Structure formats: C-alpha cells, structure tokens
Amino acid sequence: MSDSSKRSRDAGAASFSAVQIGRRWKCRRFDGLSVLPEYIDSGDCSWVCEYCGAFFWYVERALNMLTVAHPRYTHYCTGGSVVLPYPSRFQSQFIALYESQKKLKDVRAYNSMFSMTFFGANVDDDVNDSRVPYVFKVSEQTSHKIGSFAPDPVKGPRFLQLYLVDIDHEVENRLRAFDGPRPTTLDSTVINYLSRVLAESNEYVRTFKNAKQMAEEMDLESYVV
Secondary structure (H helix, E strand, O other), rough: OOOHEEEEEEHHHHHHHHHHHHHHHHHHHHHHOOOOOOOOOOOOOOOEEEOOOOOEEEHOOOHHOOOOOOOOOOOOOOOOOOOOOOOOOOHHEEEEEEOOOHHHHHHHHHHHOOOOEEOOOOOEEEOOOOOOOOOOOEEEOOOEEOOOOEEEEOOOHHHHHHHHOHHHHHHHHHHHOOOOOHHOOOOOOHHHHHHHHHHHHHHHHHHHHHHHHHHOOOOOOOOOO
C-alpha cells in the first residue's frame, strides 16, 4: 500500500471518528433539553383574602400565619393595613357618551377642546382626504406648550385661557376657539356637562376656576395661581 493511500485511509478514519464524537457531544448537549419540565399543580386560585377580597393560591399563604383551614394572604393589603377605596361609579350621563356613536365619532374633538396645552409641532393635514383613513403626520420635534395666561386680542381665549377668561360664556368660547374639522356637529350640552364634571373632579381645573372667581370677588387687578 502506498503512503498516499495510507494517509487517505487514516484521514478518513479520523474524520469519521470526529463526526461520531461530534454527534455524541450534540446528543449529550441536548439530553437536558429533551426532558420536559416537571408540572406542578398548585390547585385553583380560589382562596380569598379576608381583608381585601383578593384571590390567591394556597401555596401563596403566609407561612407565619399558617392555619390549614384558615390560610391568610398578606402580599396585597398587608393583612388589612392597606385599604384602597373602591372607585366611584361613573354618572349615567357620562356612560351614555360612550354608548352614542355620534359622540364617539367626535371624541377627539371634545378631548382637544378641553386640553390645557397645545401641541407644539408642524402638523401636515395635506395627506388626509375623504378617500383614505385619517393619518396624523407631524414634522420636527413634538412638545406640549401651555402658552400665556393672557388671550390674544384677535383670536380670543384658547386652551388653558378658556378656564380663566369669561367663564360665564365658556361653552360659546370653546365652540368659537375650536378649529377642528367638524365644529358644527359638536353638542353644546355635552360641552357644558364635561365642563361641569371637570370643575367638580379635576384638581387643576378647580384651582384655576376658584382663583378666577376669587379674583373677581375681591376685585383684584392681578393674581398668581
């Protein structure tokens, strides 16, 4: 047998051995992955905290208060030391706004109307027409600006200024200041209702309006909020 044939046979045997070793190594490497993880059944999440009513699994019970028939759960309310009040129910008139298709169609307009700040960006409205879905396209950096407390003598009050200037005619001022695509379809009764709800529940709105009323009652030329 020639030296070249012997070298070829040795190289083939070495190559075959390397393949076999590689296969065995891969099998050992994947042996751990082929075994499925053990399934642990913790039962149903049917136990209820006696303080806050939170559901928990039996394995989540507090071990230092271990009672088989009466397990306790302290991860949520810390054994009743943390009390969260239930959220108040929405008024029926407020819920009715979500049930009206017409009101939902104008929800963006109402949200924009009661905004205290304005969007600081260049909005491109040329991309929108009646044939395609609405596209909100802006350029440059976006921001929210609060503006001045003093309204423009030509444009009148806008955004935060509507909470401070001529609040006796707030609904009319909001309809006049709104520059949305469908100002004529907005309902003045809805605007009046939302204005009243915000004045009752929103701390910022209440602060600005109370400051305005106090300034008028005390005949102040200027005031700081």
